[in-house]
Amino acid sequence: MKVFSRYFSVSLLRIGVALGLAGFFATSPAASQETASAPDPWLSNYTEAVKQATKENKNILLLFTGTDWIEICQIFDREIANAPEFLKEVTKRFVLVELQYPKDNKLPKDVAGQNQLLRDAYRIKGFPSVVLTHPDGKPFGLNGYQPIEPAEYAKQITAMGELGAQKAKIREEVESLEGMEKAKKLIEGIPDLPGNLSARYFRKEMAHVIQLDEKRELEQTGQFIRLLADVEYSAEMQKLAKDVQWGKMIQLTDQYIREFKLEGLSLQKALLNKSGVQARQADQAGRAETLLSVVELDEKSPYGEEAQRQLDQMRVDALQQNLTQ
Numbered sequence: 001m002k003v004f005s006r007y008f009s010v011s012l013l014r015i016g017v018a019l020g021l022a023g024f025f026a027t028s029p030a031a032s033q034e035t036a037s038a039p040d041p042w043l044s045n046y047t048e049a050v051k052q053a054t055k056e057n058k059n060i061l062l063l064f065t066g067t068d069w070i071e072i073c074q075i076f077d078r079e080i081a082n083a084p085e086f087l088k089e090v091t092k093r094f095v096l097v098e099l100q101y102p103k104d105n106k107l108p109k110d111v112a113g114q115n116q117l118l119r120d121a122y123r124i125k126g127f128p129s130v131v132l133t134h135p136d137g138k139p140f141g142l143n144g145y146q147p148i149e150p151a152e153y154a155k156q157i158t159a160m161g162e163l164g165a166q167k168a169k170i171r172e173e174v175e176s177l178e179g180m181e182k183a184k185k186l187i188e189g190i191p192d193l194p195g196n197l198s199a200r201y202f203r204k205e206m207a208h209v210i211q212l213d214e215k216r217e218l219e220q221t222g223q224f225i226r227l228l229a230d231v232e233y234s235a236e237m238q239k240l241a242k243d244v245q246w247g248k249m250i251q252l253t254d255q256y257i258r259e260f261k262l263e264g265l266s267l268q269k270a271l272l273n274k275s276g277v278q279a280r281q282a283d284q285a286g287r288a289e290t291l292l293s294v295v296e297l298d299e300k301s302p303y304g305e306e307a308q309r310q311l312d313q314m315r316v317d318a319l320q321q322n323l324t325q
Contacts, residue, residue: 041087041091041096042063042081042096042097042098043095043096043097043098044097044098044099044100044111045097045114046097046114046118049095049096049097050135050137052095053094053095053135054135056095058093058094058095058135059093059094059095059132059133059134059135059140059161059164060094060095060096060097060132060133060134060135061090061094061095061096061097061130061131061132061157062097062099062118062122062130062131062132062133063081063096063097063098063099063128063129063130064099064101064118064119064122064124064127064128064129064130064131065077065081065098065099065100065101065127065128065129066100066101066102066103066127066128067100068100068102068103069102069103070127070128072127072128072145073127073128073145075145076128076145077128079150080145080150080153081098083150084150085149085150085151085154086150086151086153086154088154089151089154089155089157089158090154090157090158093158093161094132094157094161099114099115099118099119100115101115101119101127121137122139122197123195123197126144128144128145129142129143129144130142130143130144130157132157132160132161132164134164134168137201138201138202139191139193139197139201140160140163140164140167140168140191140193141157141160141161141163141164141191142193142194143156143157143160164191167188167189167190167191168189170185170188170189171186171189171190171205173185174186174189179212180212180213180217180218182208182212183208183209183212183213183218183221184218186205186208186209186212187209187218187220189205190202190205190206196227196230196231196234198227199224199227199228199230199231200231203228203231206224206227206228207224207228209221209224210224210225210228226260226266229256229260233252233253233256236252237249237252237253237273240252246277246280246281247281249277250274250277250278250281253270253273253274253277254274256270257270257271264297264298265298265301265303267297268294268297268298268301268303268304268307269303271290271291271293271294271297271303271307272291272294272303272306272307274290275287275290275291275294275307275310278290284314287314288311288314291307291308291310291311291314292307292311294306294307295307295308295311
């Protein structure tokens with residue numbers, strides 16, 4: 001893994017939230033008080049939710065929402081989140097936490113800090129989003145709005161909770177195993193999460209599988225190597241961005257693409273990252289070339305459509321600039 005290997009221990013620690021999320025809030029002043037707007041039995045204080053979940057031997061359900069400005073969040077709040085049929089079943093196994101993201105971003109400083117950290121921790125892209133975690137912060141299930149009855153939604157959450165418990169039990173039982181048998185069991189115990197989210201929270205288990213499968217006999221081993229490298233790459237890119245080192249970000253992205261021979265959606269994603277850096281550099285020609293490469297790979301993929309949208313906007317901006325000259 002060449003250039004990325006030396007960043008592993010530092011960059012993954014930089015993520016911060018992967019294994020110590022609950023501990024961070026336990027020592028943080030953030031969200032020290034419940035907000036009056038949080039409906040019962042929903043909490044808004046993550047620290048208190050962790051304490052309650054630990055005490056009652058429950059998991060945590062995080063609801064990321066914006067009910068003051070997003071219609072689908074209002075529907076979810078009314079038809080699912082506060083429906084008695086949903087609450088009756090889900091509260092048996094979960095402590096519920098509602099995290100609001102208002103349109104004007106006006107929240108008490110400690111609550112805003114807590115909510116932003118949790119949003120970043122679980123890579124939340126849209127609202128409403130539901131994340132199921134153990135009390136230590138490790139996620140095992142994701143969900144969102146669905147036009148179904150609240151009782152059916154509760155069944156889905158319950159089933160995800162049972163699967164999460166099964167995988168947690170498997171992770172505990174592997175200690176008595178060795179070799180490839182242990183590697184296969186570890187794989188069974190890692191939740192199937194989108195993107196590199198599983199690598200962010202189950203890095204130790206993935207790294208152990210890679211170590212045990214020296215001959216790379218298992219398909220998942222190669223996937224884990226890529227996922228861990230992606231986490232590593234993302235962390236290093238964040239560090240370089242903070243230091244405004246745009247040139248090094250371009251070099252790192254190009255090296256990442258070459259070393260792991262990226263293709264398909266992975267390549268499109270990396271190239272979009274590169275185009276974003278080129279925009280920061282005001283390198284319009286380089287950015288346009290990179291965006292065109294993304295579109296040429298697959299214009300109908302989400303990344304291809306986003307690249308085309310940016311190209312169209314660049315053309316509009318250039319036209320407006322010419323008209324004002």
